Amino acid sequence: MHYVDAKSILSLKNGMNLYRGCTHGCIYCDSRSDVYGMNHEFEDVEVKRNSLELLKRELLKRPKSMIGTGSMTDPYIPLEKHLEYVRNSLKLIYKYGFGFTCITKSDLILKDLDLLKKINEKSKVVVQMTLTTADDELCAILEPNVCSTSRRVEVLKALNDAGIPTVVWLCPILPYINDTEENINGILDRCIESNVYGIICFGMGLTLRRGNREYFYSKLDEHFPSLKERYIRKYANSYSITSPNSEKLMGIFTKRTSGEGILNNPSEIFDYLSEFPQKSYQSTLTFK
Numbered sequence: 226m227h228y229v230d231a232k233s234i235l236s237l238k239n240g241m242n243l244y245r246g247c248t249h250g251c252i253y254c255d256s257r258s259d260v261y262g263m264n265h266e267f268e269d270v271e272v273k274r275n276s277l278e279l280l281k282r283e284l285l286k287r288p289k290s291m292i293g294t295g296s297m298t299d300p301y302i303p304l305e306k307h308l309e310y311v312r313n314s315l316k317l318i319y320k321y322g323f324g325f326t327c328i329t330k331s332d333l334i335l336k337d338l339d340l341l342k343k344i345n346e347k348s349k350v351v352v353q354m355t356l357t358t359a360d361d362e363l364c365a366i367l368e369p370n371v372c373s374t375s376r377r378v379e380v381l382k383a384l385n386d387a388g389i390p391t392v393v394w395l396c397p398i399l400p401y402i403n404d405t406e407e408n409i410n411g412i413l414d415r416c417i418e419s420n421v422y423g424i425i426c427f428g429m430g431l432t433l434r435r436g437n438r439e440y441f442y443s444k445l446d447e448h449f450p451s452l453k454e455r456y457i458r459k460y461a462n463s464y465s466i467t468s469p470n471s472e473k474l475m476g477i478f479t480k481r482t483s484g485e486g487i488l489n490n491p492s493e494i495f496d497y498l499s500e501f502p503q504k505s506y507q508s509t510l511t512f513k
Contacts, residue, residue, distance in 0.1 A: 234279040243310040245271035250370040252444035259436035295328030315340040324349035359411025381419035397431030404468035423488035429471040
């Protein structure tokens with residue numbers, strides 16, 4: 226971990242990254258890609274020391290809207306348990322009447338359930354959770370330093386019980402590893418059980434480019450001997466890696482989500498995530 230001073234904290238579309246880098250160890254992580262220009266080791270997490278000061282200043286200038294985080298770095302990495310940058314940003318989001326959405330794989334989000342509920346009562350909260358495999362043993366290989374799929378399903382159910390809507394990212398789907406009917410049906414079963422609002426899936430596959438490709442291949446050598454060579458033969462240096470089973474698996478995905486009334490169109494889900502409700506409540510509570 227190391228600290229930096231940032232120049233700003235919100236993007237033009239109200240995206241926020243309090244941390245840069247991650248320790249979850251997901252073998253497929255696109256955020257490792259060289260294109261993002263990270264000039265430090267990925268696991269040496271960059272902490273934006275002045276982020277809360279910047280966030281307060283920027284919230285005061287912006288119209289009420291949804292604030293999002295997690296597109297580059299999971300906001301609930303282990304450091305958050307002690308630093309509480311996300312928790313303190315939630316206090317500001319609540320105070321100034323904004324909404325909140327995030328993408329995470331971590332059950333640490335439940336420690337902020339009190340704040341999430343209050344923001345949701347006042348404006349809107351949507352929690353997005355990534356699920357890649359229904360198999361906890363495989364999950365421990367693909368995403369070694371974060372909670373299991375079964376635990377994430379418990380989190381989804383707890384959020385649903387608290388009245389907080391959820392969206393699942395069903396990705397990535399790795400050819401010859403988790404691109405099976407059993408796996409997709411298993412994930413969908415868990416989404417249905419958890420009463421998720423929507424599932425984002427752009428197709429069955431993943432993306433690879435310089436930086437994350439090399440890391441991914443090193444992990445294939447470690448956990449799936451000879452599979453790297455199969456990838457190289459079939460995909461060479463392609464950016465988009467599509468499962469040979471994509472068409473069949475997407476058919477299953479579309480049929481089951483439509484039948485259960487789960488939103489499955491990415492554009493419609495993104496519209497929902499960015500839509501800010503017209504609510505007006507007084508913020509009088511103090512959080513510890």
